[in-house]
Amino acid sequence: MASGNRHATPMRFASRLRQIAPAIILLTCLSSALANNPIPTVVGPVVPQAVVPGSGAFTLKVYGANFVSGAVVNWNRSPRSTTFISARELQTQILASDVATATAGYITVTNPPPGGGVSSASYAIVEVHSPTDTIIATKPHSYLPDNPPDFLVMTDFNNDGTLDFAASYGSEIKVLLGTGNGKFMHSSTAAYGYFGTGPAAIASGDFNNDGNEDLVFGANPNGPPTRLQLNLGNGDGTFRKGLQFGHFENIWPLNIVVGDFNGDGYLDLIASANELYVFLGNGHGTFRPPLLDDVSAYDVVSADFNGDGILDLAILGETEIKILLGKGDGTFKTRTIAIPKDFSCGFGPGLLVSDFNNDGKADLAYCEGDQTNGKIWVMLGNGDGTFKKPLFIPIDSGIYGFSFAAGDFNSDGKTDLIVNYFVSNSQTETDLYLGKGDGRFQGKEIIELPGAPDYNGEEGIVSADFNSDGLLDFIFQQPGDIAVFLQK
Numbered sequence: 001m002a003s004g005n006r007h008a009t010p011m012r013f014a015s016r017l018r019q020i021a022p023a024i025i026l027l028t029c030l031s032s033a034l035a036n037n038p039i040p041t042v043v044g045p046v047v048p049q050a051v052v053p054g055s056g057a058f059t060l061k062v063y064g065a066n067f068v069s070g071a072v073v074n075w076n077r078s079p080r081s082t083t084f085i086s087a088r089e090l091q092t093q094i095l096a097s098d099v100a101t102a103t104a105g106y107i108t109v110t111n112p113p114p115g116g117g118v119s120s121a122s123y124a125i126v127e128v129h130s131p132t133d134t135i136i137a138t139k140p141h142s143y144l145p146d147n148p149p150d151f152l153v154m155t156d157f158n159n160d161g162t163l164d165f166a167a168s169y170g171s172e173i174k175v176l177l178g179t180g181n182g183k184f185m186h187s188s189t190a191a192y193g194y195f196g197t198g199p200a201a202i203a204s205g206d207f208n209n210d211g212n213e214d215l216v217f218g219a220n221p222n223g224p225p226t227r228l229q230l231n232l233g234n235g236d237g238t239f240r241k242g243l244q245f246g247h248f249e250n251i252w253p254l255n256i257v258v259g260d261f262n263g264d265g266y267l268d269l270i271a272s273a274n275e276l277y278v279f280l281g282n283g284h285g286t287f288r289p290p291l292l293d294d295v296s297a298y299d300v301v302s303a304d305f306n307g308d309g310i311l312d313l314a315i316l317g318e319t320e321i322k323i324l325l326g327k328g329d330g331t332f333k334t335r336t337i338a339i340p341k342d343f344s345c346g347f348g349p350g351l352l353v354s355d356f357n358n359d360g361k362a363d364l365a366y367c368e369g370d371q372t373n374g375k376i377w378v379m380l381g382n383g384d385g386t387f388k389k390p391l392f393i394p395i396d397s398g399i400y401g402f403s404f405a406a407g408d409f410n411s412d413g414k415t416d417l418i419v420n421y422f423v424s425n426s427q428t429e430t431d432l433y434l435g436k437g438d439g440r441f442q443g444k445e446i447i448e449l450p451g452a453p454d455y456n457g458e459e460g461i462v463s464a465d466f467n468s469d470g471l472l473d474f475i476f477q478q479p480g481d482i483a484v485f486l487q488k
Contacts, residue, residue, distance in 0.1 A: 035114055035115075036114050036115025036116070036263075036264050036265030036266075037068050037111045037112060037113065037114060037115040037116035037265055038066035038068070038111065038115065038116070038260045038263035038264065038265055039066060039111065039115070039116065039117050039118075039119070039120060039259075039260040039265060039266070039267055040064060040065070040066045040067050040068075040071060040109040040110070040111050040116075040118075040119045040122075040260075041064045041065045041066055041119055041122045041259050041260070041302070041311060042062060042063075042064040042107060042108060042109055042119045042122045042123055042124050043063055043064045043065065043122070043124075043302075043303045043304065043353065043362060044063075044107075044123070044124030044125065044354070044355075045124055045125075045354065045355050045408065045415060046060055046061060046062050046063065046107055046124045046125075046126060047060070047061040047063075047355075047358055047360060048060070048126070048358075048413045049124070049125070049126060049127065049408050049413055049415070050126065050127040050128070050129065050131070050408050050411040050412060050413040050470075051099050051126065051127075051128055051413075052128075052129075052130050052131075053099060053100065053101050053102050053103075053128050053129065053130065053470070054099070054100060054101075055099060056096045056099075057093065057094060057095055057096045058093075058094055058099075059091055059092070059093060059094075060073070060091065060092050060093075060094050060107070060126065061089060061090075061091055061360060062089070062090045062091070062092060062107055062109060062124065063088060063089055063304075063355070063360050063362075064088060064109065064119070064122070064303075064304065065087065065088055065259070065303070065304040065309055065310060065311045066087065066111070066259075066260055066263060066309060066310070066311065067084065067086070067087050067088065067089070067090055067109065067111070067309060068084070068087070068111050068112070068116070069084045070084070070111070070112040071084060071090055071109055071110065071111050071112070072109070072110045072112075073090055073092035073107060073108075073109055074107065074108045074109070074110060074118075075092075075094060075095075075098055075105045075106075075107065075126075076105055076106050076161060077106075077108070077161055079110070080092045080093055080094060080095070081093045086307075086309060087304075087308065087309020087310070088304045088307055088308070088309045089360065090109065094126070098128075099126075099128045101128070102128055102129045102130075102469055102470040103128045103468050103469070103470055104125055104126070104127060104128065104465035104468040104469070104470055105125065105126035105128060106123050106124075106125055106161070107123055107124040107125065107126060108122075108123050114265070115264065115265025115266075116265060117206070117209065117265070118206075118211075120205045120206040120213065120258075120267060121155055121203070121204050121205040121206075121213065121258045121267075122259075125464065125465055125472075127408055127411040127465065127470045127471065127472060128470045129411040129469070129470025129471055130411070131410055131411050131412035131413075132410045132411060132412075132471070132487075133410065134410065134432060134445050134447070135409055135410070135418075135432055135447045135487055136487060136488055137447070137448075137449055137450065137485040137486065137487055137488070138450065138485065138486045138487075138488050139450040139451050140449070140450075140451060140455065140476070140483040140484055140485045141182070141183055141184070141483070141484045141486075142481045142482070142483055142484075143176055143184060143481060143482045143483075143484065144167060144169065144174055144176075144481055144482050145480065145481045146480060146481070147169045147170065147172075147174075147480075147481065148169055148459070148478075148479045148480060149167040149168065149169045149459055149477050149478075149481075149482055150167075150168045150169055150200060150459070151167070151168045151200065151201055151202045151217075152165055152166070152167045152168075152202070152459075152460070152462060152475070152477055152482070153165065153166050153202050153203055153204050153215075154462060154464060155204045155213045156213065157175055157177065157187070157204075157212075157213050157233055157235075157237045158177055158187070158235065158236050158237040159211070159212065159235050160177075160180075162177075162178040162179070162180045163178050163464055163466060164176060164177045164178050164184070164187070164237065165178075165184065165462075165475075165482075166190055166202060166204070166215060167202075167477075167482060168191075168200045168201075168202045168217060171192065171193050171194065171221075172189055172191060172192050172193075173189070173190040173191040173192075173194075173200075173202065173215065173217060174186065174188075174189055174190070175187045175188050175189075175190045175237050175238075175239075177237050178466060180467065180468065181467050182466045182467035182473065182484065182486045183484075184484070187236075187237035187238065188237055188238045188239065190215055190231055190238075190239045191215070191217060191219075191229065191231055191239075193221050194217070194219040194220070194221060194225070194229050200217045200218035200219065200225040200252070201217060201218050201225075201252075201253045201254055201255055201256045201271070202215060202216070202217040202218075202256070203215075203216050203217070203256035203257070203258050203269065204216070204258070205258040205267045205269070206233075206267060207230060207232075207266075207267050207269075207281055207283075207285050208232055208242075208283070208284050208285035209266070209283050209284070210232075210235075211235065212232070212233035212234060212235035213233045214230060214231065214232050214233045214239070214242070214285070215230070215231045215233070215239060216228055216229070216230045216231075216256060216258075216269060217229055217231075217256075218252050218253050219244055220252070224251075224252045225252040225253075226247060226248045226249075226251070226252050226273075227244055227245065227246055227247055227248070228244065228245055228246040228253070228256075228269075228271065228279075229241075229242070229243075229244045230242035230243045230244075230245070230285055232285055242285050243285055243286055243287070245279070245286075245287055246271070246277060246279065246287075246290060248271075248273040248274075248277070249274075251273045251274050252273060253271035253272060253273040253277070254272060254273065254298070255271065255272040255297065255298075255299060255300045256269055256270070256271050257269065257270045257271075257272075257300050257301070257302045257313070258270075259302050259311045260311070261278065261280070261311050261326060261330045262280055262328065262329050262330035263310070263328050263329075264280075264283075265283065266280075266281040266282060266283035267281050268280045268281045268287075268330060269281070269287075270300065270302075270313070272297035272298075272300050272315075274296055275292050275293060275294050275295065275296070276292065276293040276295050276297060276300070276313075276315075277290040277291075277292060278290055278291040278292075278293070278330050278331075280330050291330060291331060293324070293332065295315055295317070295322060295324070295335070296317050296318065297315045297316065297317060298316045298317065298318070298350060298351075299315070299316040299349050299350050299351035299366075300313055300314070300315050300316070300351075301313070301314050301351055301352060301353040301364075302314075302353075303353045303362035304362065305323055305325065305362050305381055305383075305385050306325055306383070306384050306385035307361075307383045307384060310325075310326040310327070310328045311326050312324060312325045312326045312332070312385070313326070313332065314338075314351065314353065314364055316350055316351040316366055320337050320338070320339070321337070321338040321339055321351070321364070321366065321379075322335045322336065322337055322338065323335065323336040323338055323385055325385055336385060336386070338364075338379065338387055339377075339379070339387075339390060344367075344368065344369065344401070345367030345368060345369040345374055345397065345401050345402055345403075345404070346369060346397065346398075346400050346401015346402055346403070346421070347400075347401055347402065347403040347457065347458045347459060347460065348403035348404070348405075348457060348458075348459060348460030348461060348477070349460055350366055350367050351364065351365070351366045352364070352365050352366075352405070352406055353365075354406045354415050355415065356378055356380065356406075356415050356435060356438075356439045357380055357437065357438050357439040358413070358414070358415075358437055359383075360383075361380075361381040361382065361383040362381045363378065363379060363380045363381050363387075363439070364378075364379045364381070364387065365377065365378050365379075365404075365406060365417070366379075367395075367402070367404060368392075369395065369397035369401055369402060373394065373395075373396075373397060374394070374395035374396065374397030374401070374402055374421075375392040375393065375394060375395060376392065376393045376395055376404060376417060376419070376433075377390045377391070377392045377393075378390060378391050378392070378393070378439055380439045391439065391440065393417070393433060393441055395419055395421075395431075396419075396421060396429070396431065396444075397421055398421030398422040398423055398428070398429070399422050399423070399424065399425070400421070400422050401421065402419050402420060402421035403419070403420050403421070403456075403457040403458065403459075403460055403461050404417055404418065404419045404420075404461065405417070405418050405457075405460075405461035405462065405463050405474065406418075406463075407463040407472045407474075408435075408472060409432060409434075409463070409471075409472045409474075409487070410434060411470060411471060411472070412434075413437070414434070414435035414436065414437040415435045415437075416432060416433060416434050416435045416441070417432075417433040417435070417441060418430065418431070418432055418433075418447075418461060418463070418474065419431045419432075419433070419444075420456055420457040420461060420476065421456075422456065426454055427454055428454055428455060428456040429446060430446070430447040430449055430455075431444040431445065431446055431447065432444065432445045432447050433445075449485065455476055455478065455483055456476060456478055456479075457474075457475075457476035457477060457478070458476075458477070458478060458479055459477035459478065459479070460477045461474055461475065461476060461477070462474065462475040462477070463475075466484065466486060467486060469487075471486075471487035471488075472487065473485060473486045473487055
C-alpha cells in the first residue's frame, strides 16, 4: 500500500497540473503583457521644426505619448543621444553633420524591450532649409488618373527611409513607392474587390510586430465596407491577406486612428462609425472584440492632451468637439465638451492636431464654413486636457467649401495653414496663411500653382517633404487623380 501511495501522489499531481496549466500559461502571458513597454507615438511638430543649414548641433524636443526611460530618438533611422524627460517628452542631441546641408530629418522614437519598438505609423519632420517668403511650386506629378481617391495614407512600406503612399478608390487600394526625388512609382495593388460601395477608410501600422507596415481598411465585397480587413506588409511594398474582423451596423468607418492605447506593446486601432469601436491588438495581426463608446464622430485625432503620456482622443461631432482622456487600458475618462459649433467646411478632414505656438502642448484646428464664408478655428491646448478660448481665421470658402492642412511650409519654424477652394466650377484658389508662432496667422497669400487652373484638394491635402530638400511639399487628393506638388 505504501508503494502504491507513493506512485499515486505524482499521478494526482500531474493530473492537477494539467488542470491548472492553462491558467498558469494565461497568467504568465498576462504578466508578460503587463511588463511590456508600450509602442511610442510621435505627435508633431517637434521643437524646433526647422533650422538653417550649417547652424550646428542643437537640442531637439520631441513630443508624443508612451515614451519610457531608455527611449531613443532617431534621425532618419539613426539613433541619437536621448534624454528622457517624461512619458510625453524626449530631448535629443542632433549633430552638426545632420544639418550641414539642406535636407529633411524624419524623427521617430524607439522604446526598449520587452515590448516597445519603433513609433509605427507616426513621425515628425525637421526641415533643414533657410526660411522662404512663400510657396513656389513645380508643375505637379499626377498619379492614379481617372481614379477618384477616397482616402490616402503615407508611411514607409518598403523600409528604404523614403515616404510612400497607399490610396483607396473604387474597389482597390494602390500602393505607390517614393523614389526619393519627389516622384512615386506604382508598386502593387494592396487590395482588390474587398469593398463594393462607399468609401473605405484606410490606415497603416505594424500590427504583427514584424517591422513592416501593414494596411487596415474598410471591407465588404457586396456593399458598403461594414467590416475591417488587415493586409500584412511584406516589407517591399507588397501585401498578403490577413484577418477580416469587426462589424458595423448599417454604416462603415470613415476614420481609423492607430496607436497603443492600452500600453501593452501592441498596436491598437479605433474606428469611428456612428460609435467609436476600440480594437485592442494582440500583437500578431489579430484583435480582441471591440470596446464600444456611443459617441458620434466625423473626424478623430489622437494625442496626449493632458500631459500624462497616455494617448487621448479629440472627436469632431455634428455640433461639438469632445476630448476623451485615455486611462491607459483602452478605455477613456468622462468626455469634456470643449466648444459647441456647427461644423462643416466642405472637403477633406475637418479636424487636425498640431502645435501652433511652439510650447510642446497639443493644439487643435477645425473648420467651419458655407458657400459665402468660412473659418478655421484654432484652440491652443493648456496641456491638462483643457483649451484656451478658440480664435478663428476668416477663410474664403468658395462656392462649395474648402480643404485645409497645417505644416511649416516656409521653413521658419512656425506652423502655417494652406487652404484650397473652388472660385468657380472650373477654377480653384490656394491660399497660404503664415503662422506667427503664437497661434495667430498673417493674412492670406494667394499661391500660384502651375498647370491647369482647376487643381484642387477636394478630398483633402496631405503635406510632407517628398524629396528631402528641406521644404514641405503637398498632395492634393482630387476627384480625378492625386496631384503631388513639390516646392522649389
